[in-house]
Amino acid sequence: xxxxxxxxxxxxxxxxxxxxxxxxxxxxxxxxxxxxxxxxxxxxxxxxxxxxxxxxxxxxxxxx
Amino acid sequence: xxxxxxxxxxxxxxxxxxxxxxxxxxxxxxxxxxxxxxxxxxxxxxxxxxxxxxxxxxxxxxxxxxxxxxxxxxxxxxxxxxxxxxxxxxxxxxxxxxxxxxxxxxxxxxxxxxxxxxxxxxxxxxxxxxxxxxxxxxxxxxxxxxxxxxxxxxxxxxxxxxxxxxxxxxxxxxxxxxxxxxxxxxxxxxxxxxxxxxxxxxxxxxxxxxxxxxxxxxxxxxxxxxxxxxxxxxxxxxxxxxxxxxxxxxxxxxxxxxxxxxxxxxxxxxxxxxxxxxxx
Ligand SMILES: [Zn+2]
Numbered sequence: 001x002x003x004x005x006x007x008x009x010x011x012x013x014x015x016x017x018x019x020x021x022x023x024x025x026x027x028x029x030x031x032x033x034x035x036x037x038x039x040x041x042x043x044x045x046x047x048x049x050x051x052x053x054x055x056x057x058x059x060x061x062x063x064x
Numbered sequence: 065x066x067x068x069x070x071x072x073x074x075x076x077x078x079x080x081x082x083x084x085x086x087x088x089x090x091x092x093x094x095x096x097x098x099x100x101x102x103x104x105x106x107x108x109x110x111x112x113x114x115x116x117x118x119x120x121x122x123x124x125x126x127x128x129x130x131x132x133x134x135x136x137x138x139x140x141x142x143x144x145x146x147x148x149x150x151x152x153x154x155x156x157x158x159x160x161x162x163x164x165x166x167x168x169x170x171x172x173x174x175x176x177x178x179x180x181x182x183x184x185x186x187x188x189x190x191x192x193x194x195x196x197x198x199x200x201x202x203x204x205x206x207x208x209x210x211x212x213x214x215x216x217x218x219x220x221x222x223x224x225x226x227x228x229x230x231x232x233x234x235x236x237x238x239x240x241x242x243x244x245x246x247x248x249x250x251x252x253x254x255x256x257x258x259x260x261x262x263x264x265x266x267x268x269x270x271x272x273x274x275x276x277x278x279x280x281x282x283x284x285x286x287x288x289x290x291x292x293x294x295x296x297x298x299x300x301x302x303x304x305x306x307x308x309x310x311x312x313x314x315x316x317x318x319x320x321x322x323x324x325x326x327x328x329x330x331x332x333x334x335x336x337x338x339x340x341x342x343x344x
Pocket of ligand 1: 014015035036
């Protein structure tokens with residue numbers, strides 16, 4: 001049994017962008033940082049709490 | 065090193081729902097048709113989970129039976145190896161986790177070789193008492209365990225059960241990489257898992273997959289290292305970044321292409337039986 005990517009959902013405090021980072025990428029420099037302006041995101045939710053209603057609007061910060 | 069690579073398809077799993085990917089097969093009818101399509105595309109093993117009528121993971125023996133019967137009835141020529149999960153619902157009892165194996169006698173079943181935290185919020189419990197009972201029962205019922213190892217400690221645990229006679233050599237491992245609270249998916253870690261297995265349980269066979277971002281790295285790495293591979297929506301609902309998977313067949317077809325491009329061959333179910341030491 002597996003349980004998918006463990007997501008952490010963020011809002012950018014500078015430009016308002018919504019983005020998410022997978023916990024499997026936690027060592028990447030892009031983790032938790034806005035893909036537009038590189039600001040450190042404000043954590044607004046994570047997988048254990050369920051996905052936010054607008055989960056589809058969040059861009060994955062991973063480069064792969 | 066065998067020239068053949070086994071593709072296992074994990075069609076459904078316990079977590080993804082239609083809202084995560086509308087193409088996840090959920091009902092016995094959907095799952096049995098999907099298994100058939102994946103078999104035609106090159107999968108030799110199907111790792112199956114069931115869902116209840118609300119789409120949540122369930123260990124209902126009725127659902128397992130219905131799925132297996134539909135597959136046998138509608139596609140009698142399909143000789144895929146069935147590998148039924150024993151971990152499809154965190155709230156299942158030790159009894160409901162195994163009664164479908166006793167009744168249906170699939171060729172394989174999963175064996176999660178240790179406990180761990182789950183999604184940073186709960187527990188995925190595989191009590192020593194349960195593992196001892198399950199290992200012995202699987203021997204009695206002729207169901208080959210697929211040892212799911214989420215970290216190297218679980219390989220060491222399998223070595224202990226081998227010494228105790230709870231498990232019987234040769235073992236077959238599934239290295240589950242990239243799950244929250246498990247070993248992250250990377251080539252370095254895959255090499256370490258395999259070396260740990262070779263040291264502690266020599267002569268074992270192995271398969272692997274990476275959940276999420278490491279899926280490609282782990283799949284290509286396993287092919288190159290002579291291991292076997294698992295693909296499917298249990299582990300990944302995305303086919304590539306920003307692209308939802310259209311079907312499990314899409315994953316199996318990509319895996320088959322990668323194996324052939326590398327110069328290896330896709331194992332048929334009978335070839336997989338040979339590799340895994342299953343009696344037909
Ligand atoms: Zn920003």
